[in-house]
Amino acid sequence: xxxxxVGAVMTGDVVRAYGGxxxxxxxxxxxxxxxxxxxxxxxxxxxIGVVSATDxxxxxxxxxSSPDRCAQALMSAPARTVRADDSVIRAARLMTSxxxxxxxxxxxxxxxxxxxxxxxxxxxxxxxxxxxxxEVIDEIVVRMMWLGPRSIxxxxxxxxxxxxxxxxxxxQVAVLVRMTRQIDGVTAVVSRLTHRYEGAYGGPGGTxxxxxxxx
Numbered sequence: 414x415x416x417x418x419v420g421a422v423m424t425g426d427v428v429r430a431y432g433g434x435x436x437x438x439x440x441x442x443x444x445x446x447x448x449x450x451x452x453x454x455x456x457x458x459x460x461i462g463v464v465s466a467t468d469x470x471x472x473x474x475x476x477x478s479s480p481d482r483c484a485q486a487l488m489s490a491p492a493r494t495v496r497a498d499d500s501v502i503r504a505a506r507l508m509t510s511x512x513x514x515x516x517x518x519x520x521x522x523x524x525x526x527x528x529x530x531x532x533x534x535x536x537x538x539x540x541x542x543x544x545x546x547x548e549v550i551d552e553i554v555v556r557m558m559w560l561g562p563r564s565i566x567x568x569x570x571x572x573x574x575x576x577x578x579x580x581x582x583x584x585q586v587a588v589l590v591r592m593t594r595q596i597d598g599v600t601a602v603v604s605r606l607t608h609r610y611e612g613a614y615g616g617p618g619g620t621x622x623x624x625x626x627x628x
Contacts, residue, residue, distance in 0.1 A: 417500065417501045417537055417597050418497065418498055418499065418500060418501065419495050419496065419497050419498070419499050419500070419501055419504050419518055419527075419529050420497030420498060420518070420527070422501060422529065422533045422534070422536070422537050423497065423518045423526075423527035423528060423529045423533060424527055424528050424529075424530070424533065425526070425527045427452065427517075427525060427527060427528045428442050428446055428448060428451055429451065429452050429453070429454050429458075429525060430442075430451045430452070430453045430454070430464060430484040431453065431454060431455070431456075431484065432453060432455070432461070432483060432484055432485035433483050433484070433485070434451075434453070434483060434484040435482070435483055435484075436469065436472070436482045436483070436484075436487065439451050439464055439469065439484060440469065443466060443469075449465060449466040449514065449515070450463055450464065450465040450466065450514065450515045451463070451464050451465075451484070452492065452517040452525055452528065453484045453485065453488045453490075453492075454524075454525050457522075457524065458524040458525050459519075459522065459523045459524050459525070460492050460494055460517045460519055460523060460524075460525050461485075461488070461490060461491070461492070462484070462485070462488030462489055462490035462491065462492050463488060463489050463490075463492045463515070463517065464484050464487050464488045464489070465489065465513075465514070465515075468487050468488065468489060469487065472487050492517055493507055493511055493513060493516055494516060494517045494518065494519045494523070495507065495516050495517075495518055495519075495529060496518065496519060496520070496521075497518055497520070497526060497527065501529075501534060501537055501597065502597075504516055504529055504534065505534045508531055508534070514530060514531045515528055515529065515530045515531070516528070516529045516530075537597055537598070538597060538598050539598075540572075540597065540598035542569040542570060542571070542572070543569075544598070545569045545572065545574065545596060545598050545599060546567050546568070546569045546574075548596055549567045549569075549574060549576075549593055549596060550562050550565075550567055552596075553589065553592050553593060553596075554567070554589070557592060558585065558588070558589060560580075564578060564580075565577070565578040565580075565589070565606075566578050571600070572598055572599055572600035572601070573599075573600055573601045573602075573603060574593050574596075574599055574601070574602045574603070575602075575603040575605060576589060576590065576593065576602065576603070576604050576605065576606050577605040577606065578606060578607075579606070579607045579608065579609065580606060580607075580608050580609075581608065581609050581610060582608055582609070582610050582611070582612055582613060583608045583610070583611050583612065584612055584613035585608065586604065586606045586607075586608050589606065590602050590604050590606070
C-alpha cells in the first residue's frame with residue numbers, strides 16, 4: 414500500500430520570482446492569481462527562498478516595502494522544500510512543524526517543479542466515506558491480505574472506519590487495523606474484529622487462512 418505522493422496533488426504551473434523581482438510585481442501576482450506566496454529561484458531554477466504575504470506585510474509595517482525592493486531582500490531563506498516522491502503526510506508534518514502554508518516542490522537537483530499548499534493537503538484528506546471504504550476493501554482486504562471482498566464488514570462514517578468480522582489469527586487482525594489507519598482520510602479505526610487463534614498465523618498448522626465471508 415502506497416501513501417499519496419506530493420507529485421500527485423501539487424500544482425505544477427508555478428508563479429516564480431527571481432532575486433531581482435520587485436515587490437510591486439510580486440504584490441500584483443498575488444492579487445492576480447489568488448496566491449499568498451511566491452518561490453524565489455536562481456538562474457538554474459533552483460529554489461533559494463520564498464516570499465510570502467506575511468513577508469510583504471512585515472516589510473510594509475517596518476517601512477521596508479518600497480516597490481523598488483526586490484525578492485532577494487525580503488525572502489525567507491533557506492526555503493523548506495519537499496520532493497515530488499515524498500509522502501503528503503511528511504509534507505503536512507513539515508507545514509505544521511514550521512507554521513508554513515506552502516512548500517516548493519523540487520527535483521533531485523533542487524530545481525522547482527511545483528508547489529504544495531495547505532489547501533492541496535486538506536483537499537486530499539477531505540475524501541468521501543465511499544472512497545475510503547473502497548480503498549480499504551480493494552487495496553487492503555483483497556490485494557494486501559488476500560481475503561475475499563466480503564470477508565470483512567467495512568463501514569465508514571466521517572472518516573472513522575469500523576471493521577467487523579472473523580479472521581484466523583490475532584496477527585492478521587493487528588495488521589488489518591494498522592494498515593487501515595494509514596489510509597489517507599482515515600481519522601480513526603474501530604475494531605470489532607475477532608480471531609480464532611493467537612499469533613501471527615492462523616491455525617495450528619501455521620498457515621494463514623482466508624476470512625469467513627459474511628452472510
